Amino acid sequence: MGVRITPRSKSFPDWYQDVCQAGDLAENSPVRGCMVIKPHGFALWENIRDPLDRMIKETGHVNAYFPIFIPLSFLSKEAEHVEGFAAETALVTHYRLKAVKEDGKTKMIVDPDSELEEPLVVRPTSETIIGHMYAKWIQSHRDLPVLINQWANIVRWEMRTRLFLRTTEFLWQEGHTCHATADEAQAETMQMLGVYERLCREYLAVPVRVGLKSPLETFPGADATYAVEGLMQDGKALQMGTSHNLGQNFAKAFEIQFQDTDGERKLVWTTSWGLSTRTVGAVVMAHGDDDGLVLPPRIAPLQVVIVPIFRKEEERAAVLAEAGPLFEQLNEAGVRVRLDDRTQMKPGAKFFEWEKKGVPVRLELGPRDVESRQAMLVRRDDKSKTPEPLEGLAAKMPALLVEIQDAMLTRATRFRDEHTHEANSWEEFQELLDDPGGFISAHWDGTRETEAEIKAKTKATIRVIPTSEEAQPGACVLTGKPSERRVLFGRAY
Amino acid sequence: MGVRITPRSKSFPDWYQDVCQAGDLAENSPVRGCMVIKPHGFALWENIRDPLDRMIKETGHVNAYFPIFIPLSFLSKEAEHVEGFAAETALVTHYRLKAVKEDGKTKMIVDPDSELEEPLVVRPTSETIIGHMYAKWIQSHRDLPVLINQWANIVRWEMRTRLFLRTTEFLWQEGHTCHATADEAQAETMQMLGVYERLCREYLAVPVRVGLKSPLETFPGADATYAVEGLMQDGKALQMGTSHNLGQNFAKAFEIQFQDTDGERKLVWTTSWGLSTRTVGAVVMAHGDDDGLVLPPRIAPLQVVIVPIFRKEEERAAVLAEAGPLFEQLNEAGVRVRLDDRTQMKPGAKFFEWEKKGVPVRLELGPRDVESRQAMLVRRDDKSKTPEPLEGLAAKMPALLVEIQDAMLTRATRFRDEHTHEANSWEEFQELLDDPGGFISAHWDGTRETEAEIKAKTKATIRVIPTSEEAQPGACVLTGKPSERRVLFGRAY
Numbered sequence: 007m008g009v010r011i012t013p014r015s016k017s018f019p020d021w022y023q024d025v026c027q028a029g030d031l032a033e034n035s036p037v038r039g040c041m042v043i044k045p046h047g048f049a050l051w052e053n054i055r056d057p058l059d060r061m062i063k064e065t066g067h068v069n070a071y072f073p074i075f076i077p078l079s080f081l082s083k084e085a086e087h088v089e090g091f092a093a094e095t096a097l098v099t100h101y102r103l104k105a106v107k108e109d110g111k112t113k114m115i116v117d118p119d120s121e122l123e124e125p126l127v128v129r130p131t132s133e134t135i136i137g138h139m140y141a142k143w144i145q146s147h148r149d150l151p152v153l154i155n156q157w158a159n160i161v162r163w164e165m166r167t168r169l170f171l172r173t174t175e176f177l178w179q180e181g182h183t184c185h186a187t188a189d190e191a192q193a194e195t196m197q198m199l200g201v202y203e204r205l206c207r208e209y210l211a212v213p214v215r216v217g218l219k220s221p222l223e224t225f226p227g228a229d230a231t232y233a234v235e236g237l238m239q240d241g242k243a244l245q246m247g248t249s250h251n252l253g254q255n256f257a258k259a260f261e262i263q264f265q266d267t268d269g270e271r272k273l274v275w276t277t278s279w280g281l282s283t284r285t286v287g288a289v290v291m292a293h294g295d296d297d298g299l300v301l302p303p304r305i306a307p308l309q310v311v312i313v314p315i316f317r318k319e320e321e322r323a324a325v326l327a328e329a330g331p332l333f334e335q336l337n338e339a340g341v342r343v344r345l346d347d348r349t350q351m352k353p354g355a356k357f358f359e360w361e362k363k364g365v366p367v368r369l370e371l372g373p374r375d376v377e378s379r380q381a382m383l384v385r386r387d388d389k390s391k392t393p394e395p396l397e398g399l400a401a402k403m404p405a406l407l408v409e410i411q412d413a414m415l416t417r418a419t420r421f422r423d424e425h426t427h428e429a430n431s432w433e434e435f436q437e438l439l440d441d442p443g444g445f446i447s448a449h450w451d452g453t454r455e456t457e458a459e460i461k462a463k464t465k466a467t468i469r470v471i472p473t474s475e476e477a478q479p480g481a482c483v484l485t486g487k488p489s490e491r492r493v494l495f496g497r498a499y
Numbered sequence: 500m501g502v503r504i505t506p507r508s509k510s511f512p513d514w515y516q517d518v519c520q521a522g523d524l525a526e527n528s529p530v531r532g533c534m535v536i537k538p539h540g541f542a543l544w545e546n547i548r549d550p551l552d553r554m555i556k557e558t559g560h561v562n563a564y565f566p567i568f569i570p571l572s573f574l575s576k577e578a579e580h581v582e583g584f585a586a587e588t589a590l591v592t593h594y595r596l597k598a599v600k601e602d603g604k605t606k607m608i609v610d611p612d613s614e615l616e617e618p619l620v621v622r623p624t625s626e627t628i629i630g631h632m633y634a635k636w637i638q639s640h641r642d643l644p645v646l647i648n649q650w651a652n653i654v655r656w657e658m659r660t661r662l663f664l665r666t667t668e669f670l671w672q673e674g675h676t677c678h679a680t681a682d683e684a685q686a687e688t689m690q691m692l693g694v695y696e697r698l699c700r701e702y703l704a705v706p707v708r709v710g711l712k713s714p715l716e717t718f719p720g721a722d723a724t725y726a727v728e729g730l731m732q733d734g735k736a737l738q739m740g741t742s743h744n745l746g747q748n749f750a751k752a753f754e755i756q757f758q759d760t761d762g763e764r765k766l767v768w769t770t771s772w773g774l775s776t777r778t779v780g781a782v783v784m785a786h787g788d789d790d791g792l793v794l795p796p797r798i799a800p801l802q803v804v805i806v807p808i809f810r811k812e813e814e815r816a817a818v819l820a821e822a823g824p825l826f827e828q829l830n831e832a833g834v835r836v837r838l839d840d841r842t843q844m845k846p847g848a849k850f851f852e853w854e855k856k857g858v859p860v861r862l863e864l865g866p867r868d869v870e871s872r873q874a875m876l877v878r879r880d881d882k883s884k885t886p887e888p889l890e891g892l893a894a895k896m897p898a899l900l901v902e903i904q905d906a907m908l909t910r911a912t913r914f915r916d917e918h919t920h921e922a923n924s925w926e927e928f929q930e931l932l933d934d935p936g937g938f939i940s941a942h943w944d945g946t947r948e949t950e951a952e953i954k955a956k957t958k959a960t961i962r963v964i965p966t967s968e969e970a971q972p973g974a975c976v977l978t979g980k981p982s983e984r985r986v987l988f989g990r991a992y
Contacts, residue, residue, distance in 0.1 A: 035632070036573075037619065040566035042632055045647060048563045070541045073533035074621075074652055074668055075589075078596070080529075082607045092596040096568075097609050098621065099592045101656040103571070103585040114575045116590050116618050125609050126530065128567075128591065128621070139528070139535055148843070154538065159567055159652065163594040175567055350641070 011362075013296045018240040019168075025290055026169045028362040029299040032286075039167040039174030046363055047170075047286060049307035051177065054285055055157070057209050057304075058179065061201045067153040067181060072135050074159070075126035080134040083259040087133065090226025094163040096128040096174075128161040133227060133252070133278055136182045137260035144184060144274060146265050151194070152184040160282070170287030171244070171499050178282035184262060184274040188253070191275035195251040198279040199232045202247035210285060211302040211414040212236040212292045213422055214246060215445060215494055217470030221454045222461070225278075229253035235469045235494075237422045238291035241443020243469045243496040246288050247281035287499075292418055293387075299364025300386050302414050303407035310336055310343040310403060311360045312381075315353045315372035328376050328396065332369070335400030341407070361386065366410050367403070369394075387414055428492070435483050435495070439466055445496050449489035451482035460484055466495045504855075506789045511733040512661075518783055519662045521855040522792040525779075532660040532667030539856060540663075540779060542800035544670065547778055548650070550702050550797075551672065554694045560646040560674060565628050567652070568619035573627040576752040580626065583719025587656040589621040589667075621654040626720060626745070626771055629675045630753035637677060637767060639758050644687070645677040653775070663780030664737070664992050671775035677755060677767040681746070684768035688744040691772040692725045695740035703778060704795040704907040705729040705785045706915055707739060708938060708987055710963030714947045715954070718771075722746035728962045728987075730915045731784035734936020736962045736989040739781050742772035780992075785911055786880075792857025793879050795907050796900035803829055803836040803896060804853045805874075808846045808865035821869050821889065825862070828893030834900070854879065859903050860896070862887075880907055921985070928976050928988070932959055938989050942982035944975035953977055959988045 009028035012020035026032055031047030034040075043051065059069075075098060082088045102120035105112050129135070140152060157179045167173050181198060185191040199216060206212045214234035224231040228250040235243045256262070257273040266272050293300040303309050314329045316322040329345055336343040346356050353370070360368055370382040375393075383394045387410050394402075425444025429435035438446050450456060450468065460483075461467050470493070477491035502521035505513040519525055524540030527533075536544065552562075568591060575581045595613035598605050622628070633645060650672045660666050674691060678684040692709060699705045707727035717724045721743040728736045749755070750766040759765050786793040796802050807822045809815040822838055829836040839849050846863070853861055863875040868886075876887045880903050887895075918937025922928035931939050943949060943961065953976075954960050963986070970984035 035566045035628070037566040037568045037570060037628070040568060042566065043564040045561035045563045049561065051564075052562065068538035068542065069545065070538045071536040071670065073528045073530045073535065074654070075530045075533060077530060078607060078609075088596070088607055089598075092598070092607060095594065095596055096591045096619075097593040097596075098589045099609065100590040100618075101588065103581070103588055103590075103620075105582075105585070112578075114571060114581055114585060116571075116592065125593075126589075127596075135528070135530070161567070177564065 009362075011296060011298060014239060021294075021296070022287075022291060023169065025294050025298050025362075029290075029364060030362075031290070031299070032169045034169070037174075039164050041169050041173050041175075043177075043283070046307060050289070050301070050305060051283055051286055053305040053307060054205070054209065055179075058201070058205050058281060059157070061205065062155050062179070062181065065197060065201060067155045067183075069156065070154045071156055071158070072132055072139065074129055076129050076132070076135045078125045078127055080138060081127050083134060084227045084255060086255075087227035091130045091162070095130060096161045096163055098122065098126040098128065129158070130160060130162045131278075131280070132156065132158070132180055133182065133256050134260070137256045137262060137276070140182075140184055140274075141260045141262045144262055144264050147186055147267055150184060150186045150264060150274065151190065153181075154183065155179055155181040168287075170283055170290070176283050178280050180278060180280040183277045184257075185276070186264065186266065186272075186274065188275050191253075191277050192251055195230070195232060195249045195277045195279070198277070199234065199247075199249040202234045202249065202279075202281055205281070206234055206236060206246055206285070206288075207415065209302070209304050210289050210292070211304075211411060211418055212246070212288055213415065213419040215470050215472065216474065217472040217494070219248070220457050220468035220471060220493070222457050223467060225250045227252060227255050229255065232473075233470055235496075235498075236288050236292055237425055237444055237496075238288070238499070239294075239421070240291070241425055241497070243445065243498040244284070244288050244291065245469075245498065246285050247279070249279035250277060252276040252278060293414060294364070298362035300414070301364035301366060303366045303411045306364065306366050307342065308344050308363070308365050309341050309407055310367045310369060311365045312336075312343065312345045312369045312371060313353055313356045313360070314345070314347060315370060321373045324373060324376055325371055329371050332371070332381070332396065332400065336403055339400045339403055341400070341403050366407060369399075385410060387417075426494075429483055432483055436464060439464055439495070439497065443497065445469065445494045447492045447494055448483040449480035449491075450493050451485050451487035451489055456482060456485055456487075460495070464497075466497050469494045469496045469498060502855075504789060504791060507732060514787075514789070515780075515784060516662065518787050518791050518855075522783075522857060524783070524792075525662045527662070530667075532657050534662050534666050534668075536670075536776070539800060543782070543794070543798060544776055544779055546798040546800060547698070547702065548672075551694070551698050551774060552650070554698065555648050555672065555674065558690060558694060560648045560676075562649065563647045564649055564651070565625055565632065567622055569622050569625070569628045571618045571620055573631060574620050576627060577720045577748060579748075580720035584623045584655070588623060589654045589656055591615065591619040591621065622651070623653060623655045624771075624773070625649065625651070625673055626675065626749050627753070630749045630755060630769070633675075633677055633767075634753045634755045637755055637757050640679055640760055643677060643679045643757060643767065644683065646674075647676065648672055648674040661780075663776055663783070669776050671773050673771060673773045676770045677750075678769070679757065679759065679765075679767065681768050684746075684770050685744055688723070688725060688742045688770045688772070691770070692727065692740075692742040695727045695742065695772075695774055698774070699727055699729060699739055699778075699781075700908065702795065702797050703782050703785070704904055704911055705739070705781055706908065706912045708963050708965065709967065710965040710987070712741070713950050713961035713964060713986070715950050716960060718743045720745060720748050722748065725966075726963055728989075728991075729781050729785055730918055730937055730989075731781070731992070732787075732914070733784070734918055734990070736938065736991040737777070737781050737784065738962075738991065739778050740772070740774035743770060745769040745771060786907060787857070791855035793907070794857035794859060796859045796904045799857065799859050800835065801837050801853075801856070801858050802834050802900055803860045803862060804858045805829075805836065805838045805862045805864060806846055806849045806853070807838070807840060808863060814866045817866060817869055818864055822864050825864070825874070825889065825893065829896055832893045832896055834893070834896050859900060862892075878903060880910075919987075922976055925976055929957060932957055932988070932990065936990065938962065938987045940985045940987055941976040942973040942984075943986050944978050944980035944982055949975060949978055949980075953988070957990075959990050962987045962989045962991060
């Protein structure tokens with residue numbers, strides 16, 4: 007009867023793997039490090055992608071598409087950038103196969119005569135190829151700003167992979183913008199960080215910590231990286247989206263220049279920002295329970311499932327006579343609903359399946375329910391069971407789905423707040439990190455060396471330097487040296 | 500002042516290239532054979548993609564995502580299939596870069612120690628990797644049918660490329676389905692062919708010829724390929740979508756089996772069907788004129804543009820006082836509209852730009868128009884100019900856009916019908932093919948040899964074997980041998 011889900015308390019990583027499989031989200035493919043996103047998982051991604059696409063367009067951006075291949079020389083133009091990705095690049099070196107005879111059999115091999123003069127890198131991100139095009143497109147201040155986004159697949163050769171969280175291929179959007187001034191680029195960087203924060207909160211029901219990344223965690227080639235960080239139920243942080251102020255680094259490398267209003271030629275200021283299928287993993291780990299997925303209604307592919315219950319044929323007819331119209335009413339009310347009228351499957355097995363798939367509301371409808379003109383409403387998030395009158399049920403559903411969405415955000419926010427602690431000594435820092443985990447707000451002396459030492463000692467990294475809160479000086483939790491402000495540490499995915 | 504568009508009469512290929520560039524649809528990238536789809540071109544693709552995605556879902560399919568890489572051994576499992584793609588495969592052979600010193604400089608090269616044990620093919624189509632997964636997913640007749648679609652990028656190493664029509668990388672959807680019976684697979688194949696026909700007719704305003712492909716043009720690995728073929732203004736045909744009945748070929752190669760109701764293990768029957776960014780090229784070539792793009796309103800990224808005309812500041816205020824509300828009314832009426840209030844650009848230059856971009860309706864609004872409470876309405880498709888009262892203009896616009904859409908389909912249908920001729924002798928065949936070109940309906944003896952000979956002599960191929968019309972026997976136009984029915988020949992892209 008399908009997958010047994012390991013309890014979270016026993017092994018969170020095993021639980022995660024089991025829930026992804028039991029919920030039919032994704033599975034590993036025969037291609038090392040690449041996953042297959044199954045229909046239920048892809049529908050969930052579509053429901054994250056579509057509102058984000060709307061928000062990206064509402065903030066004045068347009069979509070475009072750039073090549074998946076990047077000439078090696080392009081990637082190498084920005085020194086920090088290529089260094090950051092050198093160890094994980096898939097390289098296309100040949101373009102043809104050739105049939106050879108081996109033991110009397112025909113076999114296909116790479117045709118050695120088809121070697122490329124210059125190897126092509128399968129994009130690990132697109133700053134370089136897009137920068138090259140922007141240099142051609144931008145001449146004057148009138149061409150600015152350039153506000154382009156791309157939905158694409160990305161390849162980073164990962165040695166240790168985990169479904170959605172770290173895979174060799176993943177799907178994302180990457181925005182790439184050019185501006186006339188440093189201030190505009192910074193405003194854009196912060197605007198898109200805000201869009202990610204809103205997407206996570208309003209759609210994924212994941213409250214995120216927002217802020218600047220430390221030197222160790224900055225994107226290769228960026229002046230500054232900002233991130234939204236969610237907290238998972240095992241107390242580990244997950245970076246859910248990043249927004250980079252690239253300064254003039256790529257503008258220099260690719261000579262992206264414009265003639266300004268004063269007649270002078272100047273380098274543009276660029277940004278980039280991305281959010282990926284990793285967010286699907288965040289939804290799993292932020293909300294799931296030991297019975298499987300728990301999906302926020304706004305992004306759940308299916309919001310309500312109606313399960314008719316009957317034994318005899320006449321019961322079946324009576325129950326379906328009610329279930330059909332209920333389905334129609336919910337459908338008309340704009341609810342994503344399914345009437346699960348599969349035969350040859352018992353109601354219990356159906357309950358179990360939809361629970362694992364995280365459907366927010368289940369409506370059970372049996373002969374007695376029909377007699378008393380009601381349905382049993384089971385909420386996936388809190389497991390409450392309430393008999394509800396059939397009359398008016400469909401009309402009430404949209405509000406109930408909002409209520410569930412809000413409850414999930416409230417619960418996740420409480421969890422995050424209960425797992426955010428201040429540490430004022432090195433001992434306290436280590437203790438809190440082990441139990442209860444979560445975000446540790448602590449002072450840091452601002453050096454890359456201290457950050458690296460803390461990481462080496464504890465596996466914790468600086469998740470964000472909160473920019474919204476006021477700075478309070480103090481002493482570094484490791485070195486005791488002066489610190490300008492507290493930062494948020496955590497172990498992370 | 501931008502791109503000069505070569506007249507169609509002078510050189511149709513140059514015209515095509517110029518229109519794509521002037522209309523800001525796409526351009527060549529520095530990566531051989533790969534194009535950059537610019538925002539206007541991508542918005543057009545989104546307006547083709549989105550209704551197709553809806554139709555695919557309405558016919559019961561769900562989306563999923565499979566890896567971009569295919570192990571070479573997988574591609575090789577179906578002999579015809581690998582042979583069909585062997586000459587055009589991008590091959591990933593290494594996964595890491597390495598820094599080396601050369602003349603005192605650091606240079607990045609492919610790390611020879613990172614060679615893959617088995618090369619990976621960048622997907623030229625996904626039957627093989629998906630077939631492998633289906634074999635794992637399908638056990639019983641209860642698991643059937645499997646109705647999955649994927650939106651993805653595809654790579655086929657092309658030596659001679661042309662924007663949208665033939666590029667090394669392109670975007671498409673590929674449906675892959677499994678069925679319990681041959682009849683069901685055939686019904687699915689025809690259903691999706693019908694979806695493509697409808698998309699072309701209702702959205703792209705391109706009437707297509709529908710039918711079976713001849714042996715020479717059948718997909719490598721298919722039992723039967725069906726296609727929708729549009730006719731371009733130069734008299735050449737363009738294959739706009741294909742639907743394949745794959746029989747049990749991939750089921751055999753990947754052992755996709757199910758236990759049937761009778762308890763026996765059987766091979767499934769599979770189909771695949773795809774439509775790509777090539778359709779953007781079809782829209783350009785079916786409708787464009789010597790002034791640039793002419794876009795069907797249903798898929799035009801922008802349907803109406805309002806161009807205010809003024810010289811003095813007080814004129815500007817008066818004109819914008821009318822243009823603003825007009826914009827709002829059109830927007831509220833659900834029209835994709837832009838008010839082009841750019842300063843530093845003369846109205847004539849704006850007219851020119853929006854003409855090149857194919858916007859269906861331009862509304863010119865000057866001081867005199869404002870006085871007489873009207874706007875000049877210029878249709879892109881027939882270039883008619885009509886003064887229209889401002890009162891009620893927005894409300895009338897949706898109907899006018901439908902009228903334009905219909906007129907474009909009517910015009911394209913007339914062109915196609917005027918360029919479809921019967922040839923009853925080899926001489927007539929050759930004459931008609933040269934002038935006026937188009938589809939030649941002629942008898943063919945049904946052999947691959949004759950088809951190949953006709954292709955070698957004339958460059959014409961069998962575009963489709965019409966399946967909807969009744970068969971009328973006759974004599975082959977080349978060999979005089981018996982023929983079961985007329986087929987449609989044409990030169991093609």
